[in-house]
Amino acid sequence: MFRNLAPVLTVLAVLVVIWYGAAIVMNAPWAQDRAAKQGKTLGFSELVANTMSQERPRLPPPHQVGQELWKTTVEKKVTSKRSLVFHGWITLSATFWGFLLGTTLGLLMAVGIVYFRTLEMSLMPWAIVSQTIPIVALAPMIIVLLAALGIEERGVAKAIISAYLCYFPVLVGMVKGLRSPAAMQLDLLKTYSASGFEIFWKLRLPSSVPYLFTSLKVGIAAALVGTIVGELPTGAIRGLGARILIGDQFGNPIMIWSALFAAAILAGALVTIVGLLQKLALRKMGMAE
Amino acid sequence: MSWVLISLLFWAAAWALNIWLVRHRADRAMTRVLVPVIFGLSVLVLWEGLVKGLGVSPIILPAPSAVLARFLSSTETLWIDFVQTALKGAVSGYLIGAGAAFAAAIAIDRSPFLKRGLLPIGNFVAALPIVGTAPILVGWFGFDWQSKAAVVVVMVFFPILVNTVQGLSETDRMQRDLMHTYGATYMQNLVKLRLPAAMPFIFNGLKIATTLALIGAIVAEYFGSPTRGMGFRISTEVGRLGIDMVWAEITVAAIVGSTFYGLVALAEKWVTFWHPSQRG
Numbered sequence: 231m232f233r234n235l236a237p238v239l240t241v242l243a244v245l246v247v248i249w250y251g252a253a254i255v256m257n258a259p260w261a262q263d264r265a266a267k268q269g270k271t272l273g274f275s276e277l278v279a280n281t282m283s284q285e286r287p288r289l290p291p292p293h294q295v296g297q298e299l300w301k302t303t304v305e306k307k308v309t310s311k312r313s314l315v316f317h318g319w320i321t322l323s324a325t326f327w328g329f330l331l332g333t334t335l336g337l338l339m340a341v342g343i344v345y346f347r348t349l350e351m352s353l354m355p356w357a358i359v360s361q362t363i364p365i366v367a368l369a370p371m372i373i374v375l376l377a378a379l380g381i382e383e384r385g386v387a388k389a390i391i392s393a394y395l396c397y398f399p400v401l402v403g404m405v406k407g408l409r410s411p412a413a414m415q416l417d418l419l420k421t422y423s424a425s426g427f428e429i430f431w432k433l434r435l436p437s438s439v440p441y442l443f444t445s446l447k448v449g450i451a452a453a454l455v456g457t458i459v460g461e462l463p464t465g466a467i468r469g470l471g472a473r474i475l476i477g478d479q480f481g482n483p484i485m486i487w488s489a490l491f492a493a494a495i496l497a498g499a500l501v502t503i504v505g506l507l508q509k510l511a512l513r514k515m516g517m518a519e
Numbered sequence: 520m521s522w523v524l525i526s527l528l529f530w531a532a533a534w535a536l537n538i539w540l541v542r543h544r545a546d547r548a549m550t551r552v553l554v555p556v557i558f559g560l561s562v563l564v565l566w567e568g569l570v571k572g573l574g575v576s577p578i579i580l581p582a583p584s585a586v587l588a589r590f591l592s593s594t595e596t597l598w599i600d601f602v603q604t605a606l607k608g609a610v611s612g613y614l615i616g617a618g619a620a621f622a623a624a625i626a627i628d629r630s631p632f633l634k635r636g637l638l639p640i641g642n643f644v645a646a647l648p649i650v651g652t653a654p655i656l657v658g659w660f661g662f663d664w665q666s667k668a669a670v671v672v673v674m675v676f677f678p679i680l681v682n683t684v685q686g687l688s689e690t691d692r693m694q695r696d697l698m699h700t701y702g703a704t705y706m707q708n709l710v711k712l713r714l715p716a717a718m719p720f721i722f723n724g725l726k727i728a729t730t731l732a733l734i735g736a737i738v739a740e741y742f743g744s745p746t747r748g749m750g751f752r753i754s755t756e757v758g759r760l761g762i763d764m765v766w767a768e769i770t771v772a773a774i775v776g777s778t779f780y781g782l783v784a785l786a787e788k789w790v791t792f793w794h795p796s797q798r799g
Contacts, residue, residue, distance in 0.1 A: 233635070234635045234636070234639055236636075237632050237633070237634075237635040237636030237637075238635070238636050238639055238640060239636075240632075240636055241633070241636035241637055241640055242640070245640075288658070288659065347541050347545070348534075348537050348538045348541045348554070351537070351541055351550070351551065351554040351555065352537055352554055352555055352557075352558035353555075353558070354555075355555040356555060356558070356559060359773070359777050361730060362729065362730055362773070362776035362777045362779070362780040363769070363772060363773040363776050363777075364730065364733040364734045364737050364772050364776055365734065366650075366734050366737045366738050366741075366750070367737055367749065367750075367753055367768060367769045367772040368769060370753060370754065370757040370765070371757070371762070371765055371766070371769070374579070374757060374762065375579060375580060378576075378578070378579040378580075448646075451646035451647075454648060455647075455648040455650070458648040458650065458651055459648070459650055459734070459738065462650065462651070462653070462738060462741060470651075471648075471651065474651050474654060475654070477654070478654035478657075478658070478742060483655065483658070486651075486654060486655055487655075489651070490648075490651045490652065493647065493648050493651060494643075494647050494648075497643075497646055497647050497648065498643060501646060
């Protein structure tokens with residue numbers, strides 16, 4: 231784990247340097263334009279100083295994004311409409327419900343597919359097709375449908391969209407996992423005259439756990455993407471996706487960038503948590519590598 | 520009410536037919552195609568029957584027949600939207616993004632240090648909601664297809680990069696040693712051993728990226744576009760309650776998405792015919 235630390239940090243440092251360079255290049259025209267209007271010419275150091283502190287830069291430099299993140303998370307009250315913690319929480323809860331819904335759906339479908347051949351042949355091709363349909367095309371429809379059914383709560387629509395993206399990795403992983411016991415193991419349980427349920431509960435399910443966690447890690451990241459996609463085209467006013475939308479409408483790039491980074495941090499945290507759970511569970515089950 | 524009953528009966532009959540097919544004709548190649556098609560058809564009939572029988576308003580959920588009628592009567596608009604979003608936005612972005620990712624992967628691969636540094640970051644970025652950059656890129660590149668292609672480039676870059684880099688290190692010691700004894704140069708090594716061995720991974724990335732490309736191109740249109748394109752049409756028609764048109768666009772998106780994926784999968788079959796997953 232720490233073997234990679236030095237290279238990762240180096241690459242990150244290089245990325246930050248590139249980012250600063252790009253910020254100077256992209257923000258310079260605006261600064262020069264304004265100086266020209268005032269009949270001044272900017273020296274290089276003045277120009278750089280200006281590009282680092284514009285109010286509406288084309289590309290905000292890292293420290294501006296960092297400051298905005300700090301301001302909107304630590305310095306604002308979490309109940310405030312301007313707090314990223316508040317918006318992050320909205321997104322997180324929709325992600326959580328979507329993840330729960332998607333995982334349950336994926337698990338049930340996987341069990342059905344492993345046990346019923348008809349279900350496998352009917353459903354599996356459509357499950358694959360469902361992932362090639364761009365969900366964003368469906369997102370506005372889901373909201374219209376739910377509104378017609380009398381469900382105005384935006385969280386439900388977001389959760390459904392995020393479940394749509396998250397069920398597939400769980401389904402594929404679990405089908406593989408439930409089929410992972412070797413023929414010999416299955417035969418052994420037959421000689422014990424185990425019932426179908428016992429085979430499922432004592433052999434198939436435990437041996438699918440490593441597969442389950444691997445797909446859960448993909449699934450939770452997909453669920454977060456789904457929630458944010460669900461917030462973008464639907465005119466949501468709360469949530470990280472909504473912050474991106476509002477930042478775009480008010481021409482405030484720093485707001486967009488800070489919301490993007492908040493989403494990235496959230497994604498990283500979620501994947502890490504699932505990874506830790508994976509380690510714990512596998513160790514308890516004696517399956518740790 | 521009879522609509523509901525008939526469609527339910529049809530659905531049950533189709534399911535029974537599928538069970539029979541799987542039990543008694545499982546060994547025929549036709550069954551593999553027939554079963555999902557019958558299932559899909561029965562769902563459509565059920566949808567049609569429920570919408571007609573329960574009198575669901577077309578503003579909420581139009582019947583498949585209404586969507587089909589709308590699809591056939593507005594093929595011209597749909598074609599214009601398809602060209603704008605799928606061909607100009609998604610495909611051009613996909614090609615640029617895949618090319619850039621491939622070139623970057625080859626470059627990174629030469630330095631183990633870079634590889635160890637970039638792989639964790641690339642893996643992380645590939646899991647991020649990159650669609651969120653759409654408004655920024657639309658602001659930079661304008662409303663036309665260039666900005667859509669830019670969003671697609673950013674979205675497909677990392678999954679392809681990560682998979683290609685991983686694929687390039689898939690050769691084993693023995694194979695590399697063999698090439699060494701042949702006195703192979705770096706280029707020969709790359710072209711004759713490591714790229715072919717990486718192909719299954721590269722295609723994995725390319726397949727994931729097909730869906731991302733369409734998502735990116737459509738989402739970017741919500742943030743500003745000329746008065747054509749699938750995302751533009753969907754958002755305006757939802758506002759005008761032209762729900763049948765929205766479903767017609769969804770149908771186009773589904774066909775395009777599946778075809779795009781299918782083409783890449785076909786290319787994979789053709790390139791990696793030697794791989795165990797493609798045999799039998």
